[in-house]
Amino acid sequence: MADKDFFINLYDDEEEEIKEVKPVRRSAIVELDNDPQADDIRYKNYGEPKRSAKVVTSEREKKRKVTKKKKVLSIVGRCFAAIGVTLLLVLVFLYGICFILIKGPSESAKKQFVCAANETSAMKWLPYVYLKKSEVKSIINSNTMQEIDEGTVSDTNLVVIPTDNQNTDEPDIQLLDVSGKTYRGKLLIVKDPSRVFVGTVDRFYEGTGMVVADICKKYNAIGGVNGGEFVDMGSYSYTAMPVGPVISQGKHIFGDTYTTYNITGITNDNKLVIGKMSVDEALKMGVRDAVHTLHTTGPFLILNGEPLTVPDKDVYGGGMNPRTAIGQRADGAILLLVVDGRQANSMGATFDQLAYIMLEYGAVNAAAMDGGTSTQMYYEGEVVNSPYSPSGPRKCPTAWLVK
Structure with missing residues (x-):
């Protein structure tokens, strides 16, 4: 019987032929859902109870789910690791660029970088x-526009508005493209100054303001730009709370009456005035609409036909940033x-570039408004510039509107 898989055992001189089942390793047992033979082998060799196909299937499902979960976690982990490495590389790159701008050989690049960063709320x-x-303070203080003395106010006699019978061929409103080496923008020319006034949010409070488009719709205005600045401390901001006084359509609606401010306004004679004065003084001059901007945020640009730039080629009027301004021609x-x-x-x-744009188009007086992410122009149903903000134009408390 050598050709058969049998062993001979002797019991009390009695020869008996016994078939031996070869031991099977646990790891070699294949658990198949509908394989009774595999279940029999487990039972005979190890005394394990036979399991139903349902139990086996349930255990396999659990193992499959655990394996799938591990794979998902592994993929997610690799994704986060890749994102982290990418962000780190970007930060290192940006740090290197900033280092070159500030520590490099170009003094003008350093000044521009410091001024531009200082004018942002987040950087x-x-x-x-x-x-x-x-050193930072020295650069900021030396690279700005000239500041006028208290009590200085623009000369309204430089502006002579044509009478109704003096017709010109110029359209009532023109929307023009402006551009330079470092910038692109829009210029809205409104022939009749009586159409321009200050619009505001519904109420001033420590909350959220309105975009210029919505302020225009509130007043049924054809267009407008953002106006004075609002409370912005970097870590928090109240876009419905102006900084300084607001006069709208003949009414003083916000701000202290007797404190001296940098005021940009339009009189009842429809002449733009800029000056360092109180609201009381402005109202006595007949100012019907006005806002305030700080010298560092929105300085005066042109006073009585002269740009308020610092006459030094090594001095810049602030950094390169989004800008808003209002001015008036002699007509x-x-x-x-x-x-x-x-x-x-x-x-x-820069602010000096802004002043020269205004001079190019004939302004005799001009002032910068709040800029940065606030810069926006709305005209005939759409925002016509490209505000720097992923979420769209920033909300603000006031705007210069066109009826």
Whole structure:
């Protein structure tokens, strides 16, 4: 019987032929849902109870789910790791770029970078990473527009508004493209200055304001640009709370009456005035609409036909950023200007560049308004510039509107 898989055992001289079942390793047992033979082998060799196909299937499902979960977690982990590495590389790259701008050989690049970062609400801290506080302050203080003395007010006699019978061929409203080496923007020329006034949100409070488009719709205005600045402390901002006084359509609706401010307004004679004065003084001059901007945020640009730029080739009027401005020509036409910034095709404009744009189009008096992400122009049902904000134009408390 050598050709058969049998063993001979002797019991008390009695020869018996016994078939031996070869031991099967546990790891070699294949658990098939409907394989009774596999179940028999387990039972005979190890005394394990026979399991139903349902139990086996349930265990297999659990193992499959665990394996699937591990795979998902592994994929998610790899994705987060890739994102983390990418962000780290981007940060290292940006740090290197900023380091080159500030520590590199170009003094003008350093000044532009410091000024541009300082004028943002979120990146003011960046220059201090590379430079001492005293050096940053020195750059900021020396690269700005000239500041006028208290009591100085523009000369309204420089503006002579044509009478109704003096017709011109110029359209009532013109929307023009403006551009330079570092910027692109829009200029709205309003021939009749009586059509321009200050519009506001429904109420001033520590909350959210309105985009210019919505303020225009509120007043049924054809167009407008953002106006004075609002409370913005970086970590929090109240876009419905102005900084300084607001006069709208002949009414003083916000701000202290006797404190001196940088005021930009339009009189009852429809002449643009800029000056360092109180609301009381402005109202006595017949100012019907006005807003306030700080010298560092929205300085005066042109006073009585002269640009308020610092006469030094090594001094810049702030950094390159999105800008908004209002001005008036000698014939009374109001100029509303926006310049896009912080974009690939438009880095932005400095305040002195803004002044020269206004001079080019005939302004005799002009002032910058709040800029940055606030810069926006609305005209005939749409925002016509490209505001620097992923979520669209920023909300604000006031706007210069066109009836």
